[in-house]
Amino acid sequence: MRLFRVVNLAFLLVVVFLTLYPFLNILAQSFSSEGFINAGKVNLFPMGFNTETYQLILADSVFWRNYGNTILYTVVATAISMVLTTSFAYAIARKDLKGRSLFIGIAVFTMFFNGGLIPNYVLITSLGMRDTLWAVVLPNAISVFNLLIMKSFFENMPRELEEAAAIDGLTQYGVLFKVVLPLSKAIVATMVLFYAVANWNSWFQAFLYLDNPDLFPVTIYLRNMIAGVTTAGSAGGTAENVGQIAANIQSVTIVLTVIPILCVYPFVQKYFFSGVMLGSVKE
């Protein structure tokens, strides 16, 4: 038994190390100096401790403004997506809904066909949403993939629960808010995480529809930063810190964008358990 535990522990430690190593390596690189990075000498610990790139990015007011935008867009977009997806999914999960397959069909259709980039751009512009928050948070508010996951979750919820609630005098909305949703914390948490991460990482919508740098999310800022330093500097001059920045801009960027998600994850994670409804219905 003891041997098993030792082997088990050792094995799991190896797995943990393998999972953590890439991230630690990135973290170390982000604090290392150019020479050591270019020489490929950085492993787990920073070599030639250096925070020049961090200083440059963190001292930029545009960075903070864009970071704020990203938080705003993520919160608003996730809220909108959650409301729309949950209500849509709950409705189409009810087998007694008339025209149910039509609604599902409409949703699924958009998974395979879309209007295309230029028509979409013309549409968003004509709606007056260009250069506003709405251009980022409204298009693609419902991810059909997420919708279908939620639908099947709701479908698997025992009908008896809802019937019992209805008998006890709850209205349709009462059933949804007081019974179904509290029992769906796991799926709601999953969806919030899916949407939040997707919105946090997204840049393409914002890139298409926003022309004002004050409105850009931080992803565009950092993307431009990475592309910029790799081509930076005109020839013949001396650029003091271009080399340093080019060397670890990617790792710094990864660290800066990953941290918030890392902070949120533990709080969401506690909802990731099954068996909430264990024993709620006797069959």
Add this chain to the structure above:
Amino acid sequence: MIRRRDFLGLSALAAFGLVMAGCDSDSGSKADTSKARNGAMDSFGVGDTFKATAPLSFTFLFSDQPTYPYKKDWLLFSKMASDNNVTLEPTIVPSSDYEQKRSLLISSGKAPEIIAKTYPGQESAYVSSGAVLPVSDYVDLMPHYQDKIKKWKLEPEIAGLTQEDGKYYVLPGLHEELWPDYTLAFRTDVLEKDGIAEPKTWDEFREVLRKLKKNHPDVVPFSDRFNGNSVLNIAGTAFGTVAGWGLVDGLTFDEGKKEFAFGAGSGQFKDLVTYFNSLVSEGLMDPESFTQTDDSAIQKFTSGKSFVISANSQNIITYRTSMEQSLGKGNFAVRKITVPGGPAGDVIGGSRLENGIMLNASVKDKDSFVALMQYIDWLFYSDEGQEFAKWGVQGTTYNKEGGKRILAKDINFQGLNPGGTKDLRVDYGFSGGNFAYGGTTDLLQSTFNEEELAFQKAMKSKKPRPVAPPVPFSDTDREQATLTLTPLKDHVKQNTLKFITGQRSLSEFDAYVKELDSKGMGKYVELANKAYKAYAEKK
């Protein structure tokens, strides 16, 4: 996943959108400019400063560089407003994805009037749509532009921009002279210690590598970056063919016969791969040069495992910083050498045209069209305008001492004035990529450091390769040509590598040429010659 699909679909959709947009435009007819003179100067000639007679504003597609992000209150803009009476309303696009957004905006018909940062060749995709102004129709409004072309004998380069309809659609940046940057960098301290002279020709280059190999048997002296594309490019020119980055459309022009041929199927190309094959087989050149990442090539060079690598002036600085940490200060010396000459003579390739601007076709209907052209002419093509865009305002951002421009005390630009606390680009908007490019050699080199000036001086003795005439394909021919060229180039690249690294015997070169032929080389060259001849006859 959906995002990526959108992204990939972009180019296809752009093409579709362009066809749609093309239906309702009449790019063929030249507009009457006599009524579009709002704000224009009555007499505007070479040496005049443009000042609009009424306040004007133009929209501008602005490529935003993260190292000097756009600021509304830049002196660049306020000075234009006060001295030229022109306000620019920029649409800010991150430079990382500038081309995608430009394509989207043009295709959806929402493009700003002035479209910056367009490289010659990029405009071709928009020609048939009629969304872009055939600017060659209106260059009579631009005295400085015409003057520079005449003075610097840029006619062949400009002719190279011609599209099938005999017009051109981009206003390129103009350089007085070729500006070579990429070459080979040597560990000059090792050369000195071994008493080896810098090579002047590719034959001498091989001799130098042999000596280095003899003195340092454990070192492969030459391990290259850029997947060998840079060195193949400069050597290709010296051998009288095209390779590496220079491959582009694969064509070489025979001045004697007045026709195009496919460079990578020629005897010169065989000489080129034979030469590089000898470098690899003698152990002078690392065969990984063509496959390794830039980072690992740099690692080998900066840790002393190789002595030669490709470089531009910026790379040199990066190498030095790394080597100060890996080898220690004072233990090394790195310098760019002048590009070696070859069988085709002491020639270098490249173009004197740089990125420039396109204009939205709608500008010709504006009442201030003439003023717009005069303004563009002044800002991008007059000596005064170019100096303004690069150095700013004399007395504020810089001063002139005996013809030499010197930055104001508190202003720095790329380390030229390390004591300066403000930056010419970040805080004032000058010397940025949207406005400052091209110009006289004097202006171009005014921001170079000593080392780069010496390199440019040494390169002066080189002759630029003659400019090939244009190949203005018709729409259907362009499609056909692109379809043929892509697999042809793939085959050329694969086999260049195989011949050089010895995976394929050089005796099979004739078989390789036959394979090219079966992939449509003959047809492609025929198409090119057809387009060229149609152009030559029209001229």
